[in-house]
Amino acid sequence: MKQSLNLGQVRAFGNVEFLARQMVEGFITGLHKSPFHGFSVEFAEHRLYNTGETTRHIDWKVFGKTEKLFVKRYxxxxxxxxxxxxxxxxxxYYPDANYGKMTFSVMAAACLAYMLQRQKDAVSLTTFADTIxxxxxxxxxxxxxxxxxxxxxxxxxxxxPLRRTSAADVIHQVAxxxxxRSLVIIFSDMFENVSKSDALFSALQHLRHNLHEVLLFHVTDKKTEEDFAFDERPYEFIDLETGEKVKLQPGQVRASYQQAVKQQFQELRMRCGQYKIDFIEADIAQGFDQILTAYLVKRTKMK
Incomplete structure (x- = not known):
């Protein structure tokens, strides 16, 4: 069911609203042929049945299509x-060829905005780096x-731009x-927070303390940023937020790099779990269905 778009073509086309409509409608059509069949129309007006509550509001037509118990929302x-x-x-803005993670995040946010509009839900947009x-x-x-x-x-x-991230400060301001009570959806590669994870999670806790639900999409180019799958030849690697440069061959550092990244990702995932924050790895090579599916699952769980 995976849908993907060439990120270069997305940038060249330039009309994110039109593209979002096509992606979301295609996704919803695909739901009819998937294990999610039945959610495409009903998930906005229903929530999952909780064991122990009255059965009088169960929608048996939806049960007939999904074999899952859903309750009609008021x-x-x-x-x-x-x-x-x-x-x-x-x-x-990495990879440079198509500003991959940024292009992906903009398109993913557009798809969610279209889906929210389709459900007559309210939506806002915040963009930030070191400030809002x-x-x-x-x-x-x-x-x-x-x-x-x-x-x-x-x-x-x-x-x-040449700007670092100050996600913690921004999230505190948003909170x-x-x-x-709201659903807060964040698209970030989380690179600022290798050394500032305590500050980040303090900010995310601020949202949770105020009873908001949080869906954090960790946007990466998995092939290079996680697997470090570069050809074996000399490269000059540049820190995109500091401009620092280092020359080396990937094989010299691949094992230690992969271990460090694995440890960082595990910490992010574990701490999100502790604070009941939905943490989703969003690989820009895997298309937008992963975003819409994670949102759909979160939406059905919210009361």
């Missing part, structure tokens, strides 16, 4: 407020969502500004 249960946060620091660059209100009106897509188009056209 009006007040269906209105979701969702805040989309995109890290726009320098490292998110853009922060829209959270609304569900067509004119608001169109403005949000315009912001995403502008972000797609933005040249690569202070959100005054109603």
């Amino acid at each position: 009006e007040e249960e269906t209105n979701l407020r969702c805040h989309l946060l995109i890290d726009t620091s320098s490292s998110m 660059d853009v922060q829209t209100p959270v609304k569900s009106t067509p004119s608001h969502v169109h403005k949000l897509f315009t912001q995403l188009d502008l972000l797609m056209q933005q040249p690569k 202070e500004k959100i005054n109603k």
Whole structure:
């Protein structure tokens, strides 16, 4: 069921709203042929049945299609407020060829915004690096969502900056500004936080303390950033957030690099689990269904 787009073609086409519509509608069509059959229409208006509660609101038609117990939501249960946060620091513009992680994150956020609009849920967009660059209100009106897509188009056209990430500070600011229970979805490669993980998780705890749900997409180019699968020849590696350069052959450091990255990812995953934060590895080579599926699963679990 995996859908993917050539990230270079995404940048060249430039209309993220149109592309998002095509991707989401294709995804929903695919759900009818998958184990998720039945969610495509019903998941916005239903939640999973909790053992012990009354059975009077179970939707038996949905059960007939999914063999899973779903309860119809009341009006007040269906209105979701969702805040989309995109890290726009320098490292998110890797790989350079198509500004891969940034292009992927913008397109993924556009797909979620379209799906939220389709469900008549409210959505906002925040972009940040060391400070907040853009922060829209959270609304569900067509004119608001169109403005949000315009912001995403502008972000797609933005040249690569030389900026570090200060995700912890930004997340604290966002937590202070959100005054109603919401779903906060973050797209980031988390590179700032190798040495600042305590500060990051303090900020994420701030969101959880305020009763917000958090979905953290860890955006990576798995082939090079995790597997370090470069050809065996000399390279000059450049730190995209500091500009520091080092020349070496991949084989000299591959094993130690892979071990360090594995340890870092395990710590992120473990600490997210401790704070009940949904941590999703989002490989930019794997398309957008992974994003929409993770959102769909999270949405059905929220009451």
